[in-house]
Amino acid sequence: MSQLSYKPTGATALIIAPPPDVMGYADYYRARYLRATMHHIEPHITLITPFASYEQLSSAAPRLRNRLAVCSPFRVSLRGFSIFKDSGILYLRPADPTKIRALAAEIAAEFPEYPPYGGKFGDNWDPHMTVGEFEDPEELESVYSELAVQKLFIGFEVETVLIKYQTDDGIWDTWAEYPLGGAS
Numbered sequence: 001m002s003q004l005s006y007k008p009t010g011a012t013a014l015i016i017a018p019p020p021d022v023m024g025y026a027d028y029y030r031a032r033y034l035r036a037t038m039h040h041i042e043p044h045i046t047l048i049t050p051f052a053s054y055e056q057l058s059s060a061a062p063r064l065r066n067r068l069a070v071c072s073p074f075r076v077s078l079r080g081f082s083i084f085k086d087s088g089i090l091y092l093r094p095a096d097p098t099k100i101r102a103l104a105a106e107i108a109a110e111f112p113e114y115p116p117y118g119g120k121f122g123d124n125w126d127p128h129m130t131v132g133e134f135e136d137p138e139e140l141e142s143v144y145s146e147l148a149v150q151k152l153f154i155g156f157e158v159e160t161v162l163i164k165y166q167t168d169d170g171i172w173d174t175w176a177e178y179p180l181g182g183a184s
Helices: 020-033 054-069 098-110 137-147
Strands: 008-016 045-048 074-084 089-094 129-133 154-158 160-167 172-179
Touching (some): 008 054, 008 098, 020 089, 020 129, 020 154, 054 098, 054 160, 074 098, 089 137, 098 154
Antiparallel strands (some): 008 045, 008 160, 074 089, 074 154, 089 129, 160 172
8 A cells, every 4th residue: 555645846935824713713714715725724924935945945944044033023913804806815904014024024135036925016015814715706795795894803923934835735834933033
């Protein structure tokens, strides 16, 4: 009997993963609106993608760890739902994305070859936690209209950054987790 073995694709990302209670809240919506891929990666806020290829992680990791050591932990507050109409994405929206962008900029200063989202959205990209993907724009609008009335006050401390890598089965696994300076 042969055992399945999944190989890294080379794709990597740096993410912020929330604590279990926030993951549970996000997963409630992901189970409804992101069924096909919800188990590929935990709820998260992407900082940098793509990052160094899987084969380069061993050499990039010490530089990343040192850079994160000088970054202070901070609080993220999720205050509601929003959408990216063009891509059919429903997401939880941070109240103030400034500190998330600043952390990504700090990392990109050390690794200028890896700007957030490959530089596609410039410096003013929208940090977010995806909870749904829709092919039908009307369905996206309908779901968003129902959820937009919620008054959310969900917050958590960002104390670590995870390096994720994708395997050929589509799953994103954790390669390492590094604390921000001052985090235990």
